[in-house]
Amino acid sequence: MEISLQLFLILIAFSLSLHLKIGPVWSLCLEDQHSSLLKLKQTLIFNHALSSKLVSWGNSSTDCCSWAGVTCSGGGHVIDLDLSHESISGGIDSSSSLFNLQHLQGLNLAWNLFSGSIPSSFSTLKNLTDLDLSNNILSGQISSIHWENLSCLVNLRLSNNSLEGIIPLSLFSLPSLKNLYLQRNRFFGQIGDFPVVSSSQLATLDLSSNRLEGSIPSSFFKLQGLQQLILSSNNFSGTLDLSIIQKLGNLFTLDLSFNHLSVEDGFGNIDVTSFPQIQELRLVSCKLRKFPSFLRNQSAMSVLDLSDNQIEGEIPEWICDVPSRYLNLSHNLLTKIDGSCGRRLLNFLDLHSNLLRGDITNVTRAKFIDYSENQLNSVIPTDIDSFLARNTVIFLASGNYLRGVISESICNMSYLQVLDLSRNFLNGTVPWCLVNMTQSGFLSVLNLRRNNLIGTIPDTFSGNCGLQTLNLNENSLQGKIPKSLANCKMLEVLDIGNNRISDSFPCWLSTISTLRILVLRSNKFYGSIECPMSNATMSLLQIVDLASNKFSGKLPKNFFESWTGIMVAKDEAPAKIIGQTYYKDTVTVTMKGLEIDLVKILTIFTSIDFSCNNFEGEILEVMGEFQALIVLNLSHNSLAGLIPSSIGNLHCLESLDLSSNNLTGNIPQQLGGLNFLAALNLSHNQLEGKIPKGNQLQTFSEDSFEDNKGLCGFPLRDCEANMQPPPQGNNSNDGTKIEWNLISAEVGFVFGLAIVILPLMFMKRWRIWYYKRVDRVLFRIFPQLDQRSRNHGRRALRTP
DSSP: OHHHHHHHHHHHHHHHHHHHHHHHHHHSSOHHHHHHHHHHHHHOEEOTTTOSSGGGTTTSOSOGGGSTTEEEOTTSOEEEEEOTTSOEEEOOOTTOGGGGOTTOOEEEOOSSEEEEOOOGGGGGOTTOSEEEOOSSEEEEOSTTSOGGGOTTOOEEEOOSSEEEEOOOGGGGGOTTOOEEEOOSSEEEEEOOOOOOOTTOOOOEEEOOSSEEEEOOOGGGGGOTTOOEEEOOSSEEEEEEEGGGGGGOTTOOEEEOOSSEEEEEOOOTTSOGGGSOOOSEEEOTTSOOOSOOGGGGGOSSOOEEEOOSSOOEEEEOHHHHHSOOSEEEOOSSEEEEEOGGGGGOEEEEEEOOSSOOEEOGGGOOEEEEEEOOSSEEOOBOOTTGGGTSOTTOOEEEOOSSOOEEEOOGGGGGOTTOOEEEOOSSEEESOOOHHHHHGGGGTOOOEEEOOSSOOOSBOOSOOOTTOOOOEEEOOSSOOBSOOOGGGGGOTTOOEEEOOSSOOOOBOOGGGGGOTTOOEEEOOSSOOEEOOOOOOOSOOOTTOOEEEOOSSEEEEEOOHHHHHTOGGGTSOOOOOOOEEETTEEEOOOEEEEETTEEEEESSOOTTOOEEEOOSSEEEEOOOGGGGGOTTOOEEEOOSSEEEEOOOGGGGGOTTOOEEEOOSSEEEEOOOGGGGGOTTOOEEEOOSSEEEEEOOOOTTGGGSOGGGTOSOTEEESTTSSOTTGGGOOOOOOOOTTTOOOOOHHHHHHHHHHHHHHHHHHHHHHHOHHHHHHHHHHHHHHHHHHOHHHHHHHHHHHHHHHHOO
């Protein structure tokens, strides 16, 4: 009996549990909410292949509350809708069924492709607490929305769009608003002062990367709950006294960088101990002349960036006591760093572009150290590793006066990934251990260019080499390119130009598919550059500089056909990410006759320079496929034949130099359509015919075309003057040229005059007849002369 009773109770409990679990599946979603969501799906334009939420709506369940991205209340109303990352495009109409979901509290449409303006219907969703429209392409103004109706709004994100116009002051006064993100838009104009309500909850205000101007409104500094104030990259102006932040007791992030502000330390005798404990302070380009004194009392700071100011003198010891893990004082006028700073260990220390002098051993220990562009003048100590942190990842000291040899102790820093000692006065050889460091896969960048290094490049690159950049340009290195470098399968930049290396063309580099920059300029390379056919190619090459060597032979067609990286324009090459920092490669190229340092190599910059070699044969038609090419220099070779008309397809070309070759024929008419061409040199060839007319060709001086005897047209001599008939004869006695046409005319004139004059002088009868005939003609033309002549005759007869 007890068993049957227990079984009965179990069956009842089981049935109740089924009812509780199954019932809500069909009852939670209200019909109007269901239909509104389906209509919304039908009106939205989205990529079904990329969608993970919208694409599944209504497919298997009629309960809209179970659909992806949808959250409902207990009463079946949709209260949260997350359609972020759904590849939705197009605009949002004011009549959209979205606005039928009146119980919405959270709406996330971020990371889509929504365009057009934000409809004013958003102000009807009065229960909204979170609205995220960030990372779209929305445009237009937002002042038409009645933001005051959204009194429950806590978080508003409109960042990363193209919104413009004046920011309505009502946004700053919403009583519940805590986080306001409007950064990276196109808002402009001034922000006036606004009434700060006592119930204001605003904690985060990010207006960075807009076009705001005028002074920073004092109302911002009355927001007692403000924790983050980010106003960087605008056009704010005027003078700001840092003592004003004393009113913001909860502030832990302040960024006023990149405006037109003059920030002053106006603390004076004010007690700075009561100031907020700031964690992140960025005052870049704020015309600071000294270190803000309130920093002495900061104990929680993790980021301090005072770069690009006018702070001069010694870096005080107390700055090193500020517990920042990120310290950037670059681009100032600092002359010395206190030696005691070396006791501190930072994550990031950037002191580049100052006036720091003295010994490099005074450096502060850090994982990232940048001492480049200073006046450090010392020998690199043999125990340099003891002055740096063993876990140093990046060490940059380029552009100083460092001298002596590179100590092998630097290889003891086993975590080192980037070493840049370029543009110094270092001598000796390249330490073999630096090459060996690549076997651990750590060292990614080795830049020793513009020093006085000698010897050969060590041939000990291991099989698991992780090197991405090797730059040894402008040294005195000899020998050959080490073939073990082929083990560096991640190599992107190889620059060994301006040395004394004597070798044939390194065809084995074609096995490195990642290579983008190849500079062999000004060495002693020789022979052909044609390589045996292989499956390996250098398809990513964008800068190839073989100038000023002794290469010879024809330009190999298959070699150029593999350079697909120059055939299609690409986006900017990203900087190398080393940990949480960045390193940008530097390569020197020759463009328009000038050497230019590309501090940041871009994939959109492409260059081919084969000048000053012994190449022969014709210029290949395939070069017309290099659609992304900006610089082409084949000058000072022995190239012959015609200029390919396909060169006219290089619409990105800015510099073209084919001078000092044996090129013949006409200049292709297609070159006249190169609208970006800023430098042109076709001189010292055997070109002929008329210079084509075009937007650009007529802008160059005659130097660009000189020493082509058959060439004519502007800016050279006129082509019609060049088409005069050849000379008819020469005076064999004195070599004087006789113009027979002129002489025959003169002889004819004299002979005809003699026929008339001589009879008049010596034959009276002829003379009387001639005068009578002349008189008759004159009297017929002028009858009055006949009357006067008769009167005159009568008077003459009366004269005794």
